[in-house]
Amino acid sequence: MHGMLQRLQAWAEGRLPALTRYRRSENLPIELHRRRIYIVPTGFGLGFSVLLLVMLVGALNYANNAALLLVCLLGAASAASMLVAFRSLDGLRLAHIRAGHAIAGEPIELTLAFDSSRPRQAIRLDLGHASTAFALDANATTANVKLTLPTTQRGWQALPRLRVWSSWPLGLFRAWSWLHPDPSVLVWPRPELSGPPPHAVADDARHLRLHQGDELAALRDYRVGDPQRQIAWKASAHHHSLLVKDFEQPQSRPHWQLDWRQLHGMGNEARIARLARWLGEAQAQRRNCSLWLPGTDIPAGSGPLHYARCMNALACMP
Structure with a gap:
């Protein structure tokens, strides 16, 4: 049964690539082209089509050349708007994605860089329930779009598929495409709310x-x-x-030695939460600290880069 499903999926990938591509992650950069852009009329476009049909019937029934000319002009404008909506996405490229830092349970900010060789107007990007609009004018060929992604647990989190669409210029047609970028974001563990202080090398009083x-x-x-x-x-x-x-x-203060082995008797997640709290306290106090984890030994240091390195190591713990 599993082999049959694999053969069916392989056949669909070969025969219907435009319909199945969005379900598979893709490496950056991702460029939109005609085989992955879909176009449908909007609700307003359907109503406008019915109106044109009624006007056409009336013009033919009463042999009104002026009304018939108006219907033809409006129909041509509608067809042109469909082409413009398609060209709003055709050739658009997602160049790279940058992610900030976030603790599990808090949203993480994503910055998506789109570029193009020509100006584009009124493009929207949807990520779940979040949506934002952007444009590329003649003076700037790159647009940085910021979105927030909800997080639930620590570790690597895959990006969901994104929908980029446009109904510009008249709102009669909607052109859209799916983006499923391959990069994942690293979510930091949530620190425990309270607990004992860490073990210092020596007395920690300020002399x-x-x-x-x-x-x-x-x-x-x-x-x-x-x-x-x-x-x-x-x-x-x-x-x-x-x-x-x-x-x-x-005088220089002794650094904190944060050691996984000192937290014996605790579960893995409880150890990670306590070490994350100690790292946050060391960062707030601008104190040097070292971190020992199974397979990882980070020497003493301080500052945002050292804090991020230690939190990344905790986030990658199995």
């Missing part, structure tokens, strides 16, 4: 040494032996005694 540094800590009374360059002359002018500037320089 300050008051001495010649870069940041002003406070003003104090002058003591014998203080250098004159540290005297706050302007502040001392409004005070009954000399004031001296004290500077502080924070």
Whole structure:
């Protein structure tokens, strides 16, 4: 039975490529052409066709040449609008897709780059229930379209098929095509809401040494032996005694060692959620942290790039 279905699918791919192509993912770039663009009249177009038919019957019945000429002109305009709607999509190309970062359960922002060799008007892109319009004018041959994709769980999430369509210029016909890009987006795990702090290498208290540094800590009374360059002359002018500037320089804080093996007795998803929370706290505190996962050892670091690298590693955990 399975072999019969495969043969049927192979036959359909060969005989009806335009009808079955949208069900298979495609590598970028994807270019639209005449074999994958469909055209149907809209509801307004059907009503307009009925109106033209009634006008044609009346013009022929009463032998009214002016009415007959009007019907012919409107019919020609309708046919021309069908061609323009087709040309709005013909040759349009989806060049690449960029995805932002998102935690599971939150929408992720997608940026789709379309390009074309000629201007295009009133094109719409649908992704599920979300829809947006864009155009390519003569001065810009590339349009960046932003959409949001809902996420449910961490890991790689395939992009759903997209529908690009246009009913420009008169709204009588709708031309559309399906896009099923191959790239997937990586969704980060959702951190746990609360829990114990991570294990630090040493005591994590902030130690300050008051001495010649870069940041002003406070003003104090002058003591014998203080250098004159540290005297706050302007502040001392409004005070009954000399004031001296004290500077502080924070000592480097020990980094956090986030280790998968330290969370024994917890399930995989619970471990991932706790490590994600610790990574978020380290990022918020601008603290160095290292991450050890089965098969992955990320050295200590800090900053957005280090945080993204660690979260990507957590998202790819089986």
